[in-house]
Amino acid sequence: MVTGRRPGLDVRSAVAAYRLTGDADAVHRLAALAAPFFQPAAPDPTAWMVRLHDRLPGTPVVAATGGEPAHVPEWSVPNREMHVCCEDPAYLPLFALRYLRTLDRAEAVRRGALPVHGAAVGARGRGLVLVGNKRAGKTTAALSLVRSFGGVFVSNDDVLLWHRDRRWTATGGPRSIGIRLSSLPDHVPPLTAATLAEAARAHPGSASTPDKRFLLPNEAVDLGCEVRANLTVDAVVELRCDPAVVPNLRRLTGVDAVALLDRYREPAADRRRPELLAALGDPPVTEAVAALAGDVACYQFVHPPHGWVSRFTAEISALALPPAPGPNEVNR
Structure with a gap:
């Protein structure tokens, strides 16, 4: 594998700098996928080099699976170099984005971020983190809140929380939003399969997954969402699906x-690429959730499988949250 610094596109996240190199089209597509979480920046001598290759060097390390092609990731932590190889031009920037995200999340956790399995949105002047098990309705709830109230979308599935002076900030990342077609009737306002297909055009996985569409964060704009890299957190809301209940929201304390x-x-910075995380030293998650529980309001919303979203958005809109310890300028 060829190594060494090369001309490319320099970007920076909230925690680190990166130089994207390789085929110009693939590099620019990667930069577009990474926005707004990674922004163009001046060259930085400490930057990780992320190199995109369109030829596989021998036997694939990560075999083709789930409709995705084979690819090879190689890295040198001492040299701060990441190489991602894939012969499919549609998937090459996407694979590179996944490893770029892992590099960045590891650095964020090293600096004290708390990784949480949840979505983050801003609506009605409130910054909300939505948590819940798989199929609890996090994506449906997040998109419905943002589309109903002209809010802000930050993260769909994994969010980083930062603690500063009793205030918490949620930082998102460029991870695709998987939307099950079976969930569309529950979205508020209505979301049709045709509207979703028109917006979700860039992710190649949508073509090979008949029951799901993958929306990239920058494509959420086409659904009426404003996408931002961070927001101030006012509340955490757990979503739980129970077929036997009437939708209800309750406050949790203590x-x-x-x-x-x-x-x-989350127990680690990234649950999907443990080998890379181990090479990076597997930085431990040190921030305690007790501090978060003391600073933000916590709720649980229990709902049946269908017909609950209007009630949820109304409950969230009516919440009388305690005032934040400072101006909350980035939430809508």
């Missing part, structure tokens, strides 16, 4: 709030 947050605290 040990119940701590237990809720502990359920969705």
